[in-house]
Amino acid sequence: MTPWDPDDVNDDIMDDDLDSQDYDEDVDDDLEDDFDDDLDFDDFDDESNDDDTDDLDDATEDDIDFLVALYREDGESTGVPLDSQYANDFEGLIDHLQRIPGDAGAFGFVSIDSDVLLAVRVRGARHVQVFVSDAYYGDTWPLIRDAIDFLGLDIDDIPEDGPVGDLGMFADQGFSEMDLEAMFIHDEPDSEDLAERIAEGMRFGKVYRSAVDQYWDSAEEY
Numbered sequence: 001m002t003p004w005d006p007d008d009v010n011d012d013i014m015d016d017d018l019d020s021q022d023y024d025e026d027v028d029d030d031l032e033d034d035f036d037d038d039l040d041f042d043d044f045d046d047e048s049n050d051d052d053t054d055d056l057d058d059a060t061e062d063d064i065d066f067l068v069a070l071y072r073e074d075g076e077s078t079g080v081p082l083d084s085q086y087a088n089d090f091e092g093l094i095d096h097l098q099r100i101p102g103d104a105g106a107f108g109f110v111s112i113d114s115d116v117l118l119a120v121r122v123r124g125a126r127h128v129q130v131f132v133s134d135a136y137y138g139d140t141w142p143l144i145r146d147a148i149d150f151l152g153l154d155i156d157d158i159p160e161d162g163p164v165g166d167l168g169m170f171a172d173q174g175f176s177e178m179d180l181e182a183m184f185i186h187d188e189p190d191s192e193d194l195a196e197r198i199a200e201g202m203r204f205g206k207v208y209r210s211a212v213d214q215y216w217d218s219a220e221e222y
Contacts, residue, residue, distance in 0.1 A: 056142045058088040061219065063141075065111035065192050068211035070204045071102030077204050079211030081218060087112065090146035097122040104172065107202075109195045110143065117191035118147055119198070121169045129169040133191055136161040175201030 067082035086093040100106035105123030116137040199208035
C-alpha cells in the first residue's frame with residue numbers, strides 16, 4: 001500500500017482548480033462573444049441626448065436685426081449693443097445679462113429677420129423672465145426654440161403663432177401686459193417695431209435707438 005502523501009493531494013486539487021479555471025474562461029469567452037453579437041453600438045440611439053435644435057440653421061449676420069441690452073443704474077437709463085453670437089446662444093445671453101449691474105435687472109432684446117422678437121429679463125442669478133413675440137418661429141431659429149424650451153412649453157402643444165412667455169415682464173417699467181396684448185390685437189407689428197414701442201413704453205426710447213445704431217456700426221466694421 002502506497003503511503004499517503006499530502007503533496008499528491010495538493011497536486012490533485014491544483015489540477016482540479018486549473019481545469020475549473022479553464023472552463024470558466026471558456027464560458028466567459030462564449031458570453032463575451034454572445035454579448036458582442038447582440039449589441040451593435042453603431043445601432044445604439046440615445047434619445048435622451050438628442051438636440052432638438054440640430055435640424056435648425058443658426059441665424060446669420062444677415063438674419064439678425066439687432067441685439068441690445070437695456071438697464072438702469074442709479075436711475076440712469078442705458079442701452080448697449082450685444083455681440084451677435086448671442087443670437088444663437090440662449091444660455092450665453094442669460095449669462096451675459098446677469099453680469100450687467102441694473103437696478104431692476106437687465107433686459108435683452110434680440111430681433112431676427114424682422115419676424116420674431118425675443119426679450120429676456122434677468123434679475124440676479126435665478127430670476128429670469130422670457131417673452132417670445134411669435135411661437136411660430138420656434139421651428140425656424142435655434143434661439144427661439146431654446147427660449148420656448150426654457151419656458152417649459154412643448155413646441156408641438158403651443159399655439160401655431162402669437163406671443164408666449166411672460167407678457168407682464170415690462171409692467172413695473174411702465175409697459176403693462178394689457179399694452180402689449182393690445183399691440184398684437186390691433187397692429188400686428190414686426191419685431192423691430194415691437195421692440196422700439198416696448199422700449200418707448202419703458203422710457204428707454206432714446207438709449208434703445210442709440211444702442212441699435214451702435215450695433216449696426218460695429219457690425220459694419222466687420
